[in-house]
Amino acid sequence: MEPLARFESHVAGRNAQVVIWPDRIEWSRPGRTTVANVLLVILAVYTVALSLLIPACRPRFKQQGRQMLAMKAVQSVASQRDGLHTAVAVVAGATTISFRVPHGDAERIEALIRDLVLGTHPAARG
Template structure:
């Protein structure tokens, strides 16, 4: 089974996200939100298991809000720039630019990894 080349937490579009870099793509997912109603349903379900069984539509959902993917073959460029306490690694694909805010010490490694994958210089891209 294929293993990710890198995985890290980042800010993407102002929200926390889990980013995973694979040899052929970059994926990121944003955690879903927990609403007050969902929390109340969890409390009610603890006291009344039947409630969650009788009304399946009301079961609380703590899933990912969404998952997005960018194919490496679509990436045109990658760059980094200091952004306060972090460094923003920007990946450009067509009219889309995705910035991943990472700690300064990780930025160069991530930028180099993406650049090598795009150029075909990474060992996993030469299979």
């Protein structure tokens, strides 16, 4: 199954990759740069080797932020101009998630989410 939309956005003030599926919205922060990845691999190899010698030194790596919101939990969707972007706000319970997108994409993204929530999008029926 292919995603219905994929775009980059600011979520909670940070860059994120957003993917809209028929049943959910997912977003995650992109990984580190290539140089940082090489340094992390070297550090990980060193840490793992050290942790085999000293069990108390097991590495604890932070996961990149990844979140998901089920379409059936979405109560409303709205958009509002936010400087150079438009904020598409998705409300689910007491949580509001705002995706900052270019003005030209906001109406399409808002309509897609609204149609999925209402069940009028062809992908929502299947």
